[in-house]
Structures are given as C-alpha cells and as structure tokens.
Amino acid sequence: MAKRNSKTFTPSAPLTANPSSQLSEKDLQALYRGMVLVRLLDEKLTLLQRQGRIGFYGTCTGEEAAVIGSAFALQPQDWIFPALRQGGAALWRGAPLRDYLAQLFGNAADPLKGRQMPVHFSDRRIHQVSWSSCIGTQLPQAVGAARAAQLRGDPTVVLAYLGDGASSEADFHVALNFAGVWKAPVVFLCQNNQWAISVPLSRQTASAGIAIKAEAYGFAGMAIDGNDVLQVYEATRAAVDKARVGGGPTLVEAVTYRISAHSTSDDPSRYRDESITAEWRQKDPILRFRRILEERRLWDASIELSLNTSISQEIAEALRSVERLPAPALDTLVTDVYAAVPAHLQEEYADLERLIKERI
Amino acid sequence: MPTLNMIQALNDALKVEMRRDDRVVVMGEDVGVLGGVFRVTVDLQQEFGSERVMDTPLSEGGIIGTAIGMALYGLRPVPEIQFADFIYPAFDQIVNEMAKYRYRSGGQYTCPMVIRTPYGGGIRGGHYHSQSNEAYFIHTPGLKVVIPSNPYDAKGLLLSSIRDDDPVIFMEPKRIYRAVKGEVPEGDYTVPLGAAKIVQEGRHVTLIAYGAMMQETLQAAAKAAEEGLQCEVIDLRTLLPLDTDTVVQSVKKTGRCVVVHEAARTGGFGAEVSAILMEKAFLDLEAPVRRVTGFDTPFPYSLEHYYLPDANRILSAIRETAAF
Numbered sequence: 001m002a003k004r005n006s007k008t009f010t011p012s013a014p015l016t017a018n019p020s021s022q023l024s025e026k027d028l029q030a031l032y033r034g035m036v037l038v039r040l041l042d043e044k045l046t047l048l049q050r051q052g053r054i055g056f057y058g059t060c061t062g063e064e065a066a067v068i069g070s071a072f073a074l075q076p077q078d079w080i081f082p083a084l085r086q087g088g089a090a091l092w093r094g095a096p097l098r099d100y101l102a103q104l105f106g107n108a109a110d111p112l113k114g115r116q117m118p119v120h121f122s123d124r125r126i127h128q129v130s131w132s133s134c135i136g137t138q139l140p141q142a143v144g145a146a147r148a149a150q151l152r153g154d155p156t157v158v159l160a161y162l163g164d165g166a167s168s169e170a171d172f173h174v175a176l177n178f179a180g181v182w183k184a185p186v187v188f189l190c191q192n193n194q195w196a197i198s199v200p201l202s203r204q205t206a207s208a209g210i211a212i213k214a215e216a217y218g219f220a221g222m223a224i225d226g227n228d229v230l231q232v233y234e235a236t237r238a239a240v241d242k243a244r245v246g247g248g249p250t251l252v253e254a255v256t257y258r259i260s261a262h263s264t265s266d267d268p269s270r271y272r273d274e275s276i277t278a279e280w281r282q283k284d285p286i287l288r289f290r291r292i293l294e295e296r297r298l299w300d301a302s303i304e305l306s307l308n309t310s311i312s313q314e315i316a317e318a319l320r321s322v323e324r325l326p327a328p329a330l331d332t333l334v335t336d337v338y339a340a341v342p343a344h345l346q347e348e349y350a351d352l353e354r355l356i357k358e359r360i
Numbered sequence: 361m362p363t364l365n366m367i368q369a370l371n372d373a374l375k376v377e378m379r380r381d382d383r384v385v386v387m388g389e390d391v392g393v394l395g396g397v398f399r400v401t402v403d404l405q406q407e408f409g410s411e412r413v414m415d416t417p418l419s420e421g422g423i424i425g426t427a428i429g430m431a432l433y434g435l436r437p438v439p440e441i442q443f444a445d446f447i448y449p450a451f452d453q454i455v456n457e458m459a460k461y462r463y464r465s466g467g468q469y470t471c472p473m474v475i476r477t478p479y480g481g482g483i484r485g486g487h488y489h490s491q492s493n494e495a496y497f498i499h500t501p502g503l504k505v506v507i508p509s510n511p512y513d514a515k516g517l518l519l520s521s522i523r524d525d526d527p528v529i530f531m532e533p534k535r536i537y538r539a540v541k542g543e544v545p546e547g548d549y550t551v552p553l554g555a556a557k558i559v560q561e562g563r564h565v566t567l568i569a570y571g572a573m574m575q576e577t578l579q580a581a582a583k584a585a586e587e588g589l590q591c592e593v594i595d596l597r598t599l600l601p602l603d604t605d606t607v608v609q610s611v612k613k614t615g616r617c618v619v620v621h622e623a624a625r626t627g628g629f630g631a632e633v634s635a636i637l638m639e640k641a642f643l644d645l646e647a648p649v650r651r652v653t654g655f656d657t658p659f660p661y662s663l664e665h666y667y668l669p670d671a672n673r674i675l676s677a678i679r680e681t682a683a684f
Contacts, residue, residue: 079433081429110466111466111468112464112465112466112468113466113467115463115464115465115466116464120464122465122468122469123468124465124468124469129432129465129469130461130464130465130468130469132456132457134452134456134457137425137452137453137457139425140422140424140425140426140428140429140453141425141426141428141429141432141453141457142429143425143426143429144425144426144427144429144431144432144433144437145429145430145432145433146429147426147429147430148429148430148433148434148435151385151411151412151435152433152434152435158429170421171421171425171453174417174419174425175422175425175426177417177422178416178417178419178422178426181417335467336462336463336466336467337462337463337501338462338502338504338601339462339470339524339525339526342554342601343601343604343605344601344602344604
C-alpha cells in the first residue's frame with residue numbers, strides 16, 4: 001500500500017469479493033500491457049505536442065492503475081462517462097488506437113470530425129461518451145444513463161470518472177444525490193491525484209477525503225490505494241457487481257498523485273514542491289505491478305524490452321497512418337449541429353463556399 | 361372535437377406519446393403525484409407509473425443533467441422545469457452539453473429530449489415566476505426553441521418536439537394556460553417545427569408575435585382594422601429554426617413590420633427578426649421595423665402591466681409604422 005493521504009477516509013463498508021486472486025496470468029499480463037501502453041503513449045504524445053504536431057495533451061502519468069484497473073472491471077455493455085485522463089480506458093475497451101490518435105490531430109480520420117481539442121475522445125461502439133472540459137458535467141449524465149438502464153431492465157452499469165477538483169462542483173453533489181435516491185447502477189471513480197491544476201486537495205475540501213462524501217447521499221464510499229492496479233480492480237469490480245444486481249451506487253476514491261503537469265500548458269514547479277512528486281515517483285503503479293509480476297515470473301528485462309518495442313511500433317505505425325491526413329471535409333463545419341442542416345445554416349455555409357471559390 | 365385549454369391539450373399530447381412510445385419518460389419537480397404545479401402532467405403517473413413519471417429531487421441542474429444521460433442511453437425524456445425563471449442552474453447542461461452532444465461527438469451521440477417550461481408574465485409572479493428568457497436559448501446552436509400560443513398548436517407542436525431527434529426547449533405561455541380554449545383533435549396529429557402560421561392576412565402592416573403575446577397582438581390588429589389598417593398577423597410558433605420565408609414574404613408584401621415580445625428589448629428576438637428583414641427585405645421596407653417589447657429591466661412585480669406589451673402599445677406602434 002502506498003502511504004495514504006492522512007485525510008483519506010477509511011472504508012466503512014469492506015469489500016467482500018476478492019476477484020483478483022482469480023485473475024489469470026493472461027489477465028495480469030494484459031493489465032500490465034494496458035498500463036504501459038498509456039505510459040508510452042503519454043510520453044510520445046507529450047513529445048508531439050512539444051514539437052508542435054498536436055496542439056494540446058494531458059497525460060495520465062502515475063495514474064495508469066486507476067484507469068486501467070477500473071476499466072478492467074467492466075463488461076462490454078457497460079458505459080463510461082470519462083473525465084480528462086481516461087483515454088486509456090477507451091483503448092483498453094477496444095477503441096482503435098488510430099481513431100484515438102486521429103482525434104488528437106482533428107483530421108479527416110477523426111471520428112469526432114475535428115470538432116474538439118485533443119483528449120476529448122469518445123467512441124459509441126464501446127459506450128464511452130464524449131467528455132466535457134466543464135468539470136463534473138458528466139456526473140449527472142452518468143446517473144441519468146444508469147437510471148435509463150435501470151428503467152429498461154438492462155444489466156448495464158455506468159462508470160463515471162472524476163478528479164478531486166470535480167468534487168467541488170454542484171454537478172458532483174447533484175449526481176450523488178440523484179444516484180442515491182434512485183439507487184442507480186452507477187460507480188463514481190474519483191481519481192484523487194491531489195491537484196486540480198494548481199490547487200491542492202486541502203484547499204478543495206474540508207472533508208476527510210472524497211469517499212466520505214458518499215455517506216451523506218446514502219451509499220458507500222471507499223478510499224483505496226489508486227496506485228495498486230489489483231486493488232483498484234477489486235474495489236471497482238465489487239462496486240460494479242453490486243450495482244449490476246440492484247445494490248445501488250458506490251463512490252470509489254482511488255488515491256494517487258499527478259506526477260506530471262495538469263496538461264502541456266501547465267508548469268507545476270510554479271506552485272508545488274516537486275520533491276513530493278519525486279516521492280510519488282517511487283510509488284509508480286507500473287513499477288509496483290512489475291514487482292508482483294516478477295515474483296510470479298511474468299516479467300523480466302527481456303519481456304519488458306519486447307513489450308516496449310511492440311507497443312512503440314504500434315504507436316509509430318498508427319501515428320504514421322493518420323498524421324498526414326487532410327483536415328475534415330469543409331461541410332463538417334455545419335453538419336451534426338442538428339440531424340439535418342437547417343435553412344439558415346445552409347445559407348451561412350453557401351456564403352463560405354462562395355468566398356472560398358472567389359479566392360481561387 | 362373536444363374544446364380544451366392549453367393545459368389539457370399538453371396533458372393529452374403527453375398521454376398520446378407515452379402510449380405510443382415507451383421510451384418517453386416525464387420527470388421534474390412535483391410532476392408525479394401532484395401532476396405538476398400547473399397540472400400539465402396530471403394523471404400521468406396513475407397511467408404510466410412512477411418509473412416513467414418521476415418526481416425528482418429539487419435540482420434543475422440534476423433534472424436536466426440526468427435527462428441528458430437518459431437521452432444518450434436511448435430514452436426520450438421530457439423533463440419539466442417548473443418555471444423558466446428556475447432554469448439557470450441547468451444552463452451549462454443545456455447549452456454546453458445537451459445542445460452540443462451531436463456536434464462534439466461527431467454525430468455519435470444525440471440528445472433527443474424536450475424541456476417543457478412555463479414562461480412569461482401577467483400572473484403576478486414577480487421576477488422569479490415571470491421571465492421570458494427565450495433569447496438565451498435562441499443564441500445556442502444545437503437547440504430548437506418552440507413556443508405555442510393556443511391549445512391546438514400546443515398539442516401538435518409538443519408531439520413533433522418529442523419525436524424530433526434534436527433537443528427542444530418548449531416554452532409554455534402560462535398566462536394563457538387556462539384563459540385560451542380551442543378545439544383540439546383527439547389522438548395523434550402533429551404541427552411541424554420550423555413553420556410559422558399566418559393567423560390573419562392583411563396588406564398594410566405585418567405583426568409578428570408568439571406565445572401569450574398573440575392575444576394582445578390580435579386585439580391590436582382588430583383595433584387597427586377599425587381604423588382601416590389591415591394587419592397581417594404571423595404566429596412564429598418555432599423561434600429556432602425560424603421560418604424566415606414566411607416572415608420575409610409577408611413583409612415584402614406589406615413593407616411594414618412590428619415585432620412583439622414580452623422579453624426585454626436589448627438582444628431580444630425582435631432584434632433578430634429586424635436584422636433578418638434588413639438583410640432580406642431592405643428594398644421593400646417602407647418604414648423602420650418596430651419592436652414592442654418588455655423593458656430592459658428586471659421583471660417587476662407591482663407594475664407588471666406597464667412592463668408587458670398590451671394591445672394599446674402595439675396599436676400605437678402599428679399607427680406610427682403605417683404613417684411613417
């Protein structure tokens with residue numbers, strides 16, 4: 001266990017299941033690969049941003065266990081309402097890497113048609129919804145989707161991610177309240193990385209952590225070691241299983257640390273003591289999981305090398321296939337505002353087309 | 361054909377559509393057991409149960425935020441915001457989320473839902489029960505904004521709105537909820553979105569209005585007729601997308617136009633109509649487009665009848681426009 005934040009709430013409702021003991025070697029290796037993919041992707045894409053090839057990026061460094069461990073607890077029919085750092089969950093659940101990268105470039109291969117900044121990926125095929133930069137808005141929506149599944153009698157659970165900063169938003173409290181009243185099949189997964197850009201958790205809330213807030217809304221909250229991928233999986237899996245059989249919502253607080261900057265537009269040395277960051281680097285979730293794998297003879301230096309090589313190649317190939325594609329078609333400026341382009345918008349678009357023609 | 365008031369017509373529309381489509385759910389504050397503070401959802405919970413007609417916790421942001429999630433999942437929610445004045449806590453969910461899901465997800469996700477909300481003054485409701493805040497929503501690409509003025513249109517427009525694949529703000533003129541009655545067909549029929557209606561033909565001045573202001577506008581048109589001024593009266597019915605052709609054709613014929621709304625003037629929908637006429641009918645205009653609107657003040661309590669446009673203010677504008 002990583003050292004808990006001293007204000008972290010101690011779970012009042014102990015988990016009963018211990019499914020990770022049943023994980024196969026293949027599962028363990030897949031989890032490790034999923035985390036390493038996120039790490040290598042983040043490194044590569046940060047580099048791309050520094051080179052001016054993409055406009056923006058937000059990494060998940062140090063928080064890979066919280067994302068991959070929780071996504072692993074879902075079934076294919078389950079939905080994800082993500083926050084900023086859950087692109088890895090989409091990839092884990094089968095979103096094509098090529099689509100994910102094309103979204104960063106906002107080009108003709110972008111499934112979102114170049115309509116959003118990088119890292120706002122979504123993919124309907126895997127039920128991962130489009131994220132909003134306005135913090136916390138996804139939470140009541142997640143509860144609504146869960147309520148809809150409940151009304152339809154579908155065995156579907158919704159996993160809603162948030163950061164610690166989002167716990168200050170009205171939408172957070174609204175969402176927990178509605179979820180509690182409806183006993184909605186939703187799991188809130190708070191990646192408490194202890195920083196909302198420059199504001200530390202101590203200035204975000206006077207509560208003893210995030211998980212305790214669930215108690216006020218009539219359901220269980222639990223704080224877990226967010227850098228232990230197996231613990232994240234077990235806790236999320238128990239919460240997901242409970243929600244699926246009508247047991248209602250759970251708030252899981254995965255305590256972790258934002259090792260890198262908030263985004264490529266941010267410089268944390270301006271507002272925090274980076275010696276603490278260095279301490280958290282020692283608790284790196286990938287290194288810790290690697291030790292477990294090593295004990296079980298599922299990891300060694302040569303496995304690491306070939307894994308790194310294969311993932312790096314995969315990323316390089318996907319990048320090559322999308323980077324140089326043209327911008328989205330001009331008419332995507334006005335399509336999808338409505339199901340059909342209304343007359344006034346057709347007129348505005350005709351003006352643009354005419355101007356472009358005249359310039360040529 | 362039964363004669364219904366607007367509340368009965370809206371209630372009938374909800375029943376028709378809930379029977380036809382089991383994806384339709386109604387939700388909001390007091391809409392279930394009580395049947396809504398204005399009784400628009402009365403008897404629905406008895407027929408459709410408390411899962412399809414949900415009394416929610418008291419949170420407008422929560423009502424709209426969760427309704428969005430339901431719409432994403434595949435339901436057709438019809439949330440009620442008890443008074444349009446209460447809608448602002450849900451504003452972010454409406455303008456950034458509901459209105460933008462289709463666009464921002466590249467067409468992967470859509471939000472087919474209808475927010476019903478009573479709006480407008482004249483009921484001694486003061487600032488928090490009287491506002492006409494349609495302009496905020498008209499300025500939001502991705503939304504449709506519908507405002508009926510009579511029971512027949514109310515039912516037909518609500519049915520069209522629920523069946524529409526895009527989110528609709530459906531604003532109900534509560535001042536005439538019960539005051540205006542009319543024949544309403546039983547069962548299913550629709551009034552198309554995006555189509556204005558010429559309520560009365562005329563050749564001197566075009567009057568454009570919607571919602572509760574149709575009553576005042578028609579009274580003003582009757583008084584003007586006594587003075588020999590034949591007004592063409594247009595009920596917009598859908599403000600976004602606007603039926604520009606009907607408006608422009610009428611003004612090309614009359615050359616004169618008065619726009620009426622009870623919302624504050626600055627940045628109100630009258631400004632948009634006026635600008636469209638400048639762009640599309642400039643050479644046909646014989647007089648400046650006149651606006652008769654609420655004042656640029658918060659909605660007042662004691663003096664609301666000075667704030668609201670009435671037939672006399674509209675008549676005065678008609679006379680001046682005709683004489684220009």
